[in-house]
Amino acid sequence: MAEAKANCLFLLLTTFLLFILTSASLDSDLSALLDFRSASDPFSSLWTWNRSDPSPCATWLGVTCSGGRVTRLVLEDLNLSGASALSALSRLDGIRVISLKSNQLSGLIPDFSPLTGLKLLFLSYNNLSGPIPPTISSLHRLYRLDLSHNNLSGSVPPSLNQLTRLLTLRLDSNQLTGSISGLSLPRLQDLNLSSNFLTGSVPPSLSTFSISSFSNNPALCGAPLLPCRDVVSDPSRPSTPNITANAAAPVPPAAAVVTSSPSSKPEAAPPQHNERMSRAAVLAIVAGDFAVLVLVSCLLFCYFWRKFASRKHTSRLHEGEKIVYSSSPYGTAGIAAAGGGFERGKMVFLDTVVPGGKKFELEDLLRASAEMLGKGGYGTAYKAVLDDGNVVAVKRLRDVHVAGKREFEHHMEMLGRMRHQNLVPLTAYYYARDEKLLVYDFMPNGSLFSLLHGNRGPGRTPLDWSTRVRIAAGAARGLAHIHHTSRSPRLAHGNVKTTNILIDKNGEPRLADYGLALLGPSVGVATRSVGYRPPEAPPAESRRPWATQKGDVYSFGVVLLELLTGKPASDCGAVDLPRWVQSVVREEWTAEVFDLELMRYKGIEEEMVALLQLAISCTAVSPDQRPKMNQVLKMIDEIRVSSGGGEISPSHDSFDSISDSPSVLSEDASASTVGVANQ
Incomplete structure (x- = not known):
């Protein structure tokens, strides 16, 4: 009995101490927020922050609490300003999310290293200046960091590599300088370093991001940007032509005239053997280029003539039914067919309702202009525009393993009965020994x-x-x-x-x-x-x-x-x-x-x-x-x-x-x- 009373007393004391500690922690968080308000809120946007409020976590704008601590602070586009306001937030050691986007906060980014649980930090679209503090690298749980659209200067600290969980890094539209060659963040999914003054090469670990992630950094080079040999190292210095040593050497004049005395005569010009040799070389080069051009033209003419002649010859043959899709230079495809020595197939429609209300034959598909939509696992799909303007999707099957025509037709009839508003309707099919086509309604909005x-x-x-x-x-x-x-x-x-x-x-x-x-x-x-x-x-x-x-x-x-x-x-x-x-x-x-x-x-x-x-x-x-x-x-x-x-x-x-x-x-x-x- 005494032991039970002792346990109950210990539990009550522990609960009381936890309550006191929690209340003290929340009080310190609220005091830090009030200091932040007094330094940043000239327009009383945070008028709901009242110290006498019995439930500040429920009524204070942008404040979220959990476990008796302030864990989230989201105050976006509220005209908050002030050069020293952010330093008060470094006392919120239980916070996990800070978002102060689209305000007018200025000054330096303070030391946020006490905020060991911070996961999201958004300070974009403010007037912050100075360097990115290297102490940010101590926020090991951080996975979103957005400091874009400020006036930050200095280099990108290599200590950011210690943020092993970082998924988002946005530093665009600042005045950052220096190299990023040492930056390596293997888990990064979203990167933007554009519109700065960064120099050097993009590290291989970041080369998979798009050009927009690095654009407007004139002295930055390497994949996905231009190769480094094509980029001037100093963006403020205009590029100069690449002058070789021979071109930079002085050229002797054709004739040197002595003007010191009126009676002096011009010296004889040196022999111009080099000039005559260069003319001969130029004539030889021109003649050689002309001969090569004639030879290449003849080869191309012979190649295309043979190809055209063989195509005309093939069109007269009746070697069996064969449908061929070939791309034209204009991005469309034509559907051509050779006549059938074998028994022709037949276009079979599976529904009385067809696109445009009119049935068509294989010849209509062969005359249609077609555009390849893509190659899938079971064949190639085309968008075919018929002569009457109707549009259908045609899939040309390959590697079809069925016992025969009857089995194929039975399967198509079963698929044709699958009518539903969330299925692409199978309109018709064509079966021949060497060709199997499926005709669907065309879906215009892609996949x-x-x-x-x-x-x-x-x-x-x-x-x-x-x-x-x-x-x-x-x-x-x-x-x-x-x-x-x-x-x-x-x-x-x-x-x-x-x-x-x-x-x-x-x-x-x-x-x-x-x-x-x-x-x-x-x-x-x-x-x-x-x-x-x-x-x-x-x-x-x-x-x-x-x-x-x-x-x-x-x-x-x-x-x-x-x-x-x-x-x-x-x-x-x-x-x-x-x-x-x-x-x-x-x-x-x-x-x-x-x-x-x-x-x-x-x-x-x-x-x-x-x-x-x-x-x-x-x-x-x-x-x-x-x-x-x-x-x-x-x-x-x-x-x-x-x-x-x-x-x-x-x-x-x-x-x-x-x-x-x-x-x-x-x-x-x-x-x-x-x-x-x-x-």
Whole structure:
């Protein structure tokens, strides 16, 4: 009994001491914030910061607390100013996020080394001056650093290499000088050093970034910029022509005239043998060039004449049916055919509704101007414009392994019955011994891959969160239709990836290439689809036709991860995208998983975390642990309902092409994701 009382007393004392310590820490944080306000807020933008407020963590503008400490300070575009205001923030030793973008703060960047838990530091679009303090390198948990659009000077400190977790480094639009050859940040994903006065060569570790990351540094050279031999070392000194020693030597005059005496006579000019020899050399060179030109012209004429003659001769032969696609110099392709010594195939339409309301024949396709859209795992796709102006997509299959015409026709009829608003409809097909063509409705807005990964430089229009969720829901609906409407045999897509999710004229996603996996192995699977192949799939080099519904779920989970991370499925080196995501989540860096382009939206933390959990479950190693597609669709629809199903407004009226607003991920959301991933 006495021991129990002692334990209770000890627990009460411990709780009391923790309460006192926590209160003292929060009081010190609030005092630091009030000092910051008094030094930076001439327009009373922080009028809600009242010391007598009983719950400052809930009412103070831009302040977030956790565990009795101030952990986030987000004060953007509030006209804050002052040369010494930032020094007060160095006392917030429990803070994790500081964002003071688009203010008028000035002076030096203080020593932030006491802020050992700091993860995000955004001070862009201010008037800060002086050097980048080397003490920033002591912030070992930092993974976003944005000091762009200030007046910082001096060099880029090589001690930044100690920031081993850094993902974003933006120092553009400052007055930084010196070399960056020693900079090496292996985890870096977003870099901008443009519009400074940096010199020397770009280190190999940074050469994979785009030119825009280094532009407007006249004395910076090396990949991806110009080679260093083509760049003047001093940008303030105009370039001079490269003068050789012979050219710099004085040239003797043709005749030296002595003017000291009127009676003096000009000296005789020296013999001009060199001039006569140079003329002979010039004549020889001109004659040789002319002979070479005539010879090359004759060879080209003979080559093209033989080619033209053989083409005319071939057109008269009837060696069998053969369709050939050849690119013209103008970027389009013509479809040519030789007549059939064998029995001609027939264009078979699978639906009464066809593009333009008019059926066409093979000859119409052969006359159509066509443009190659791309080469996929099962063939080459073309955009064909018919004589009447209608546009269709034609896929020329290769390596089709079916028993015969009847089996092929049966499979096409089954695919033709797969009519759904989220599937690219198969309109017609053509079968001959040597040629197999599939005709689809043309999707004018490209693929999800191009929308998600294409042109990620400045000026790009990012794919917003609501559009990504809508595309995910539409693709899941189409895939669920394939899985649950085919009875015998159970049909699988077999090649789910972002390049096979096309966008129609109404902006709706549609799955392409469904059901082709059973016709033959994917030739490009080793290079194009390896990031989507589930662990249980046979090796790519086996070239065996393979498709399962559980495999489709895995591939769709990879698509969800692409939507969340913004990373292509094959862009994680030796580790595939699902394993990379799980490794990052396991190390409690969940915020690093999500695409930078999503970090400018507020209020989507729970939806992002929920979709991440779903993607991780879809990409489980064991097929039995993956959900079915109807369950996946239901969960995505629930996520859409929870987010309101409408457009989500950005946190600012104007922003950069890629914003790093820290207001997206809360620490609670990160922790919940880690917990689910480790279960």
